[in-house]
Amino acid sequence: xxxxxxxxxxxxxxxxxxxxxxxxxxxxxxxxxxxxxxxxxxxxxxxxxxxxxxxxxxxxxxxxxxxxxxxxxxxxxxxxxxxxxxxxxxxxxxxxxxxxxxxxxxxxxxxxxxxxxxxxxxxxxxxxxxxxxxxxxxxxxxxxxxxxxxxxxxxxxxxxxxxxxxxxxxxxxxxxxxxxxxxxxxxxxxxxxxxxxxxxxxxxxxxxxxxxxxxxxxxxxxxxxxxxxxxxxxxxxxxxxxxxxxxxxxxxxxxxxxxxxxxxxxxxxxxxxxxxxxxxxxxxxxxxxxxxxxxxxxxxxxxxxxxxxxxxxxxxxxxxxxxxxxxxxxxxxxxxxxxxxxxxxxxxxxxxxxxxxxxxxxxxxxxxxxxxxxxxxxxxxxxxxxxxxxxxxxxxxxxxxxxxxxxxxxxxxxxxxxxxxxxxxxx
Amino acid sequence: xxxxxxxxxxxxxxxxxxxxxxxxxxxxxxxxxxxxxxxxxxxxxxxxxxxxxxxxxxxxxxxxxxxxxxxxxxxxxxxxxxxxxxxxxxxxxxxxxxxxxxxxxxxxxxxxxxxxxxxxxxxxxxxxxxxxxxxxxxxxxxxxxxxxxxxxxxxxxxxxxxxxxxxxxxxxxxxxxxxxxxxxxxxxxxxxxxxxxxxxxxxxxxxxxxxxxxxxxxxxxxxxxxxxxxxxxxxxxxxxxxxxxxxxxxxxxxxxxxxxxxxxxxxxxxxxxxxxxxxxxxxxxxxxxxxxxxxxxxxxxxxxxxxx
Numbered sequence: 229x230x231x232x233x234x235x236x237x238x239x240x241x242x243x244x245x246x247x248x249x250x251x252x253x254x255x256x257x258x259x260x261x262x263x264x265x266x267x268x269x270x271x272x273x274x275x276x277x278x279x280x281x282x283x284x285x286x287x288x289x290x291x292x293x294x295x296x297x298x299x300x301x302x303x304x305x306x307x308x309x310x311x312x313x314x315x316x317x318x319x320x321x322x323x324x325x326x327x328x329x330x331x332x333x334x335x336x337x338x339x340x341x342x343x344x345x346x347x348x349x350x351x352x353x354x355x356x357x358x359x360x361x362x363x364x365x366x367x368x369x370x371x372x373x374x375x376x377x378x379x380x381x382x383x384x385x386x387x388x389x390x391x392x393x394x395x396x397x398x399x400x401x402x403x404x405x406x407x408x409x410x411x412x413x414x415x416x417x418x419x420x421x422x423x424x425x426x427x428x429x430x431x432x433x434x435x436x437x438x439x440x441x442x443x444x445x446x447x448x449x450x451x452x453x454x455x456x457x458x459x460x461x462x463x464x465x466x467x468x469x470x471x472x473x474x475x476x477x478x479x480x481x482x483x484x485x486x487x488x489x490x491x492x493x494x495x496x497x498x499x500x501x502x503x504x505x506x507x508x509x510x511x512x513x514x515x516x517x518x519x520x521x522x523x524x525x526x527x528x529x530x531x532x533x534x535x536x537x538x539x540x541x542x543x544x545x546x547x548x549x550x551x552x553x554x555x556x557x558x559x560x561x562x563x564x565x566x567x568x569x570x571x572x573x574x575x576x577x578x579x580x581x582x583x584x585x586x587x588x589x590x591x592x593x594x595x596x597x598x599x600x601x602x603x604x605x606x607x608x609x610x611x612x613x614x615x616x617x618x619x620x621x622x623x624x625x626x627x628x629x630x631x632x633x634x635x636x637x638x639x640x641x642x643x644x645x646x647x648x649x650x651x652x653x654x655x
Numbered sequence: 656x657x658x659x660x661x662x663x664x665x666x667x668x669x670x671x672x673x674x675x676x677x678x679x680x681x682x683x684x685x686x687x688x689x690x691x692x693x694x695x696x697x698x699x700x701x702x703x704x705x706x707x708x709x710x711x712x713x714x715x716x717x718x719x720x721x722x723x724x725x726x727x728x729x730x731x732x733x734x735x736x737x738x739x740x741x742x743x744x745x746x747x748x749x750x751x752x753x754x755x756x757x758x759x760x761x762x763x764x765x766x767x768x769x770x771x772x773x774x775x776x777x778x779x780x781x782x783x784x785x786x787x788x789x790x791x792x793x794x795x796x797x798x799x800x801x802x803x804x805x806x807x808x809x810x811x812x813x814x815x816x817x818x819x820x821x822x823x824x825x826x827x828x829x830x831x832x833x834x835x836x837x838x839x840x841x842x843x844x845x846x847x848x849x850x851x852x853x854x855x856x857x858x859x860x861x862x863x864x865x866x867x868x869x870x871x872x873x874x875x876x877x878x879x880x881x882x883x884x885x886x887x888x889x890x891x892x893x894x895x896x897x898x899x900x901x902x903x904x905x906x907x908x909x910x911x912x913x914x915x916x917x918x919x920x921x922x923x924x925x926x927x928x929x930x931x932x933x934x935x936x937x938x939x940x941x942x943x944x945x946x947x948x949x950x951x952x953x954x955x956x957x958x959x960x961x962x963x
Contacts, residue, residue, distance in 0.1 A: 231756060238752050242743055445739035449800075452706045452733045453756045455725065 231454040235462025236469065239437070243470045253474050257481045279324035279351060281341075282317050284308060286331045293362045299354040300324070310342070319344040327355065333363050413576050415603035419526055420572045423596050426530050427565060430471045431537040435554055437463055438545030438633075456634040460546075461626070464538040471534060472527065479523045525602055525611065532618040533595025536625055537561065543629035546636030568596035579604035588614055591621035659684040659808060659839045660705070665714030667700055674700040675711070676863040682841060682856070687834050689850045689871075690843040691951075692860035693959055698843040699736055701860065702812050705841075706733050718808070729757070734801040736812035736843075738794055740785045747772075747781035750800050757804040764803065771799045775825065790817050798826065802833060809833060811842035815849055827853050847952040857951075861959050871951070878954045881922050882947040886915040889939035894918070897938045901926045915942050 243249055283302045285291035294302045303323075305313055310328055317323040325343035332338055339359060341347065368376060438460075441447045450459050544557035571593060575584045579601045588598035588610070598606075598614045658681040667675040674697045682688045690698045703709040705716055707728045716723040741749055747768065754764035772778045775795050785793060794817055802809060814830070815823045830840055831853055844850060850857060850871070857874065859867035867874060882905065887894065898904065898920065905919040922928055928944075935941040949957075 234752065234756055238741075238744075242741070246743075441739075444742065445735060445737040446741055447739065448706075448708060448735040448737070449733070449739055449753065449797075450756075451708060452728050452731065453753070454729065 231458045232462045232465070235454065235459060236466040239463055239466025240469045243433075243467070244473060249470070249474075253477050256474075257478055280322065281324055281355070282313055282326045283329070284310065284313060284326065285329045287329050287333050289366050290329050290333060290359055290362050293365075294358055297354050297358070299348075299351045302327070314342060317344075324351075329359075333359065412579075412603040412605075415522070416572070416576060416600040419522070419603065420569070420596050420600035422526070423530055423533060423599050424565060424569055426471055426475070427533050427537050427595070428562070430467055430534055431541045431561070432558070433467050433470075434464055434538045435541040435545040435558070436551065437467065438542050439548060439551050439554055442546070443550060457630040460539070460542050460630055460633045464535060464542060464626075467538065468531060468534055471530065475527065475530065483519060483523070522602065526599060528615055529595040529599045529618070532615060532622060536591060536595075536618065536622045537565070539622065539626045539629035543632040543636065546633040548636075564592040565596070568593040571597050572600040575600045575604075579606070585610075589617060591618045594618055657684045658682060659719060660841070661715075661717040661720070662701070662705070663715045663717065665701070665704055665711045665716065667697075667704060667709065667711050673863050675704070677714070678860065678863075678865045679714075680858045680865055680868050682839060684839055685834065685837065686839055686855040687830065687853050688839070688841045689854035689857040690841065690860060691845065691847075691850060691857055691955060692843075693845065696860045697863045698860055699812055702733075702810055702841075702843060705810060706731065730804075730806055730808075732757075732801040732804065732806040732809040734797055734811045734814060736816075738790075738797045740793055740797060740800075742784070742786040744785055745781070746777075746783050746785060746788070746796055749785060750796060750803065753800040754803045757806075759804050767803050768799065771803060774829070775799065791819065791822060794818065795822070798829075802829075802838075805833075805836070805838070807838055809838050809840045811840070813844060814842050815844060815846050823849070845955075847950070847955055850951045859955065859958050867954075867958050874954060875948045875951070876946075878957070879946060879948045881924055883920050883922060883928075883944050884947050885918055885920060885935065885944045886912060886942035887918070887935060887939040888915060888942070894935075894939055897934045898931065899934060901931050901934070919947065 278296075278298065279300050281300045281302050282305050283291045283294065285304070285306050291302070291304050291306065296302070308316070310326070313326045313328075317326060323344065325341055325347070328340040328342065330338035330340075339356075341352065341355065365376075365380075368380075373379065441450065447459075454462075540561050541558075544561065545554060548554045548557065568587070571583060571587045574581065575597060578584065584597060584601060587593040588601055588606075594614050595618065598611065602611065660682040662678060662680050665675055665678045666673070678697070678701060690701065692698050700709060704711045705723070707723065707725060718727050741752075744752070747765075750768045750772075751761065751764045754768060755761060759767070769778070769781075772781060775798075777792070777795055780788065780792065780796070785796070788796065798811075798814070801811070809830075811830075814826060818826060827849065830842075834840055854871050856870050857868070858865055869877075883902075889897070894916075895904065902920040902922040905921055910917045920931075922931055932941065932944055935944070
């Protein structure tokens with residue numbers, strides 16, 4: 229134990245003291261926030277300017293009812309022919325394009341948009357939905373319904389689904405737990421990605437560490453001072469401790485953000501104005517206890533997943549002489565991780581589908597798949613079972629990996645014979 | 656002989672070639688034991704079998720009469736030929752790490768290491784990073800890390816390679832000092848000068864086999880073959896007459912040195928050297944008679960070429 233402890237602390241300190249560790253630890257949350265904010269910022273700034281569209285309406289119904297939208301304004305030129313308009317309103321005119329509407333609007337190729345530059349999805353969407361609404365209305369008018377506008381206004385409906393977990397409480401005592409699939413979805417993706425990144429990042433750190441130790445020949449001194457098992461476990465746990473340190477710092481940053489920053493951002497006025505959907509979302513994001521539980525599970529699955537994969541990485545690192553050679557093993561180890569990522573995507577459609585359930589029990593995919601399911605509210609027994617299987621597999625895997633490690637670390641230059649391999653396995 | 660380490664009929668093959676072929680040897684307690692042999696003879700493989708980095712295909716390794724276990728190895732001090740230190744660590748920190756791994760307490764480790772650093776004149780490297788050290792410098796650090804826990808058995812693979820003569824001497828003195836404090840030292844080398852200076856016993860390995868084993872004095876004497884070099888003033892006839900069948904001159908080795916005839920003779924083991932001296936002294940004006948003891952270098956070359 230003393231030796232394992234010594235190796236753990238050496239591996240840990242060597243990494244934690246590095247400048248790169250400190251920089252990455254502090255930069256990562258900023259990067260992640262940037263990644264979350266970036267899409268909405270992009271939406272904001274990529275909003276295109278209003279475009280001028282010339283309308284030639286042969287049907288006589290559409291043009292009158294077109295209204296100016298964020299995407300387009302309309303100029304009527306009913307008197308012109310298509311070719312005339314195309315000549316006059318060319319690229320130099322500053323006009324975006326010409327909207328031609330034939331006599332029968334819903335006939336094939338009756339509505340045409342001829343543009344001077346490339347068209348945009350948003351604009352096309354806006355124009356076609358306007359025309360659709362106009363034509364539908366015209367068709368309704370043919371049925372001669374009285375007070376049509378009034379009736380239409382009355383029947384317009386907008387449903388917001390407020391979701392709750394059935395926890396035995398009733399609405400009266402106010403204990404019902406509101407949930408939000410939207411938030412669960414985002415949380416699931418974020419947690420799954422986080423786990424994926426951590427397994428790959430730190431798992432490969434184990435591999436690199438073993439390969440470097442072999443290449444620099446420190447390994448000869450090490451194995452005449454401690455057992456290969458101690459060396460392997462020391463490395464794995466040491467690097468796991470680095471990972472946990474980093475996650476703990478990140479968790480602390482996120483937790484304090486959810487405790488202080490989120491409530492400040494989403495004051496109660498906004499919450500009440502936002503309706504049920506936003507309410508559920510806010511309930512999830514600002515519930516510190518919920519986030520703490522999530523992080524606890526996350527830590528357990530990260531640790532288990534990391535330990536499992538790290539022993540694989542350690543074994544494969546021991547079997548090669550250089551980082552380049554390790555790539556092929558690396559690919560094989562990455563396969564179940566990639567598979568987990570794909571299955572994770574199906575989890576969002578149905579967190580309780582058989583494939584989601586079984587893949588969150590099979591240890592090689594369970595960390596990522598299960599952590600993605602947890603935000604949707606999974607029975608505790610499932611989580612516990614998954615964890616138990618994961619950790620049992622880790623122990624079995626470590627035993628096997630230690631054997632491979634023992635043989636692998638000395639396969640340097642000279643090829644080890646099968647006979648020697650057998651001798652070591654018997655030891 | 657009280658042997659600390661016994662190697663019995665050890666063989667080891669790698670795919671396609673035999674690295675050790677039925678090698679046996681005994682290392683006396685408290686000796687400085689040299690493993691000699693040309694490159695690729697199997698010295699390093701033998702050392703790796705002793706340190707259990709490689710397993711022998713057959714044969715046994717006994718430490719203090721008992722089969723060597725993994726635990727025993729952890730108490731041996733071993734310096735591999737290809738030195739390895741963690742590049743990113745500071746020198747002092749790293750030395751402490753290895754010392755503690757070998758069982759020393761943190762404080763004691765630092766105390767002893769500071770002493771060693773002082774002795775080898777490298778105290779000011781304590782805070783430096785290993786990657787900034789030259790090869791020789793790193794080797795000194797590695798040497799200290801190997802011996803700091805004062806193991807009773809020390810194994811060095813090519814300890815002098817990479818050292819300048821001054822540092823090589825420093826290292827020799829330290830190795831002898833460790834021997835004097837009770838350690839048994841095994842080292843491999845093809846530097847014959849160092850063998851004559853510090854080894855008590857040697858084993859010469861060539862082509863995976865032990866071809867010569869024993870104490871350095873005995874081996875050299877035996878290799879000398881009871882040949883003597885004599886300086887005298889006399890004619891050949893007088894000289895032959897004086898030898899009178901007790902000794903045979905080795906004809907091709909005649910020469911003149913400072914007015915004396917220099918000649919080599921062979922005195923068979925059953926003849927008394929004193930009688931030869933007396934006879935030569937009386938009739939040939941004997942100036943000196945010395946046993947010809949070949950250098951380890953000669954022995955090495957002759958042994959490897961198969962003429963011993």
